[in-house]
Amino acid sequence: MSIQENYNNIKNRLPDNVQLVAVSKTHPVSAIQEVYDLGQRVFGENKVQELMEKHPLLPKDIQWHLIGHLQTNKVKYIAGFIDTIQSADSEKLILEISKEAGKYNRKIKVLLQVKIAEEESKFGLEIKEAKNLFQKYIDGKFPNVEITGLMGMATFTDDRNQVKKEFSTLKKVFDELNQLKKLETLSMGMSDDFPIAIECGANSVRVGSAIFGSRDYTI
Numbered sequence: 001m002s003i004q005e006n007y008n009n010i011k012n013r014l015p016d017n018v019q020l021v022a023v024s025k026t027h028p029v030s031a032i033q034e035v036y037d038l039g040q041r042v043f044g045e046n047k048v049q050e051l052m053e054k055h056p057l058l059p060k061d062i063q064w065h066l067i068g069h070l071q072t073n074k075v076k077y078i079a080g081f082i083d084t085i086q087s088a089d090s091e092k093l094i095l096e097i098s099k100e101a102g103k104y105n106r107k108i109k110v111l112l113q114v115k116i117a118e119e120e121s122k123f124g125l126e127i128k129e130a131k132n133l134f135q136k137y138i139d140g141k142f143p144n145v146e147i148t149g150l151m152g153m154a155t156f157t158d159d160r161n162q163v164k165k166e167f168s169t170l171k172k173v174f175d176e177l178n179q180l181k182k183l184e185t186l187s188m189g190m191s192d193d194f195p196i197a198i199e200c201g202a203n204s205v206r207v208g209s210a211i212f213g214s215r216d217y218t219i
């Protein structure tokens with residue numbers, strides 16, 4: 001199937017209220033432009049270096065989301081243009097994002113990445129830490145950051161119930177924090193599990209290979 005067929009197919013499967021983040025990591029600028037020309041404006045990358053290379057070559061109205069682990073010393077490279085950092089996983093990182101955003105007189109949208117997978121995952125906040133950080137945000141600790149929601153990844157498994165359980169856990173945390181201060185985005189679900197994520201309350205999904213095809217990490 002062509003990128004265009006893939007893209008239209010995914011769009012048709014998403015309810016109107018669900019945002020699509022097209023995950024373009026490892027794919028060339030030409031493929032991103034092709035999806036842009038079909039109307040897509042929100043793209044996700046997981047590496048700062050790759051994003052910095054692609055960003056100047058593509059239309060300025062793309063909303064770039066960083067979805068991969070971000071080192072504090074790299075925040076400065078993307079602070080001027082990044083729309084949303086979905087992978088905020090420490091207080092130190094959020095402080096740095098706020099500081100660097102301040103230099104551009106802007107606010108950067110941030111999602112707290114929460115560890116929900118049963119499998120060992122390197123990155124992500126424990127639920128308790130996420131709640132603590134959100135309280136600090138409400139108390140004004142990160143003036144140039146706007147925490148707009150949560151992001152989570154389920155265990156990589158065929159067990160639908162397991163995936164459902166993990167997504168539902170994050171939805172509960174989302175509802176709880178949303179009582180304290182209004183949140184917009186619950187980012188859960190990728191190519192293989194986005195329908196389950198939507199069932200569990202996701203309103204933003206991050207879809208890569210189902211649009212762009214499989215990734216080749218050997219080149």
Ligand SMILES: *Cc1c(COP(=O)(O)O)cnc(C)c1O
Pocket residue numbers: 023025046067068153189190191192206207208209210
């Ligand atoms: C790569 C990636 C995706 C997209 O994965 P696909 O299975 O290709 O849809 C989504 N979220 C994160 C955090 C990723 O790193």
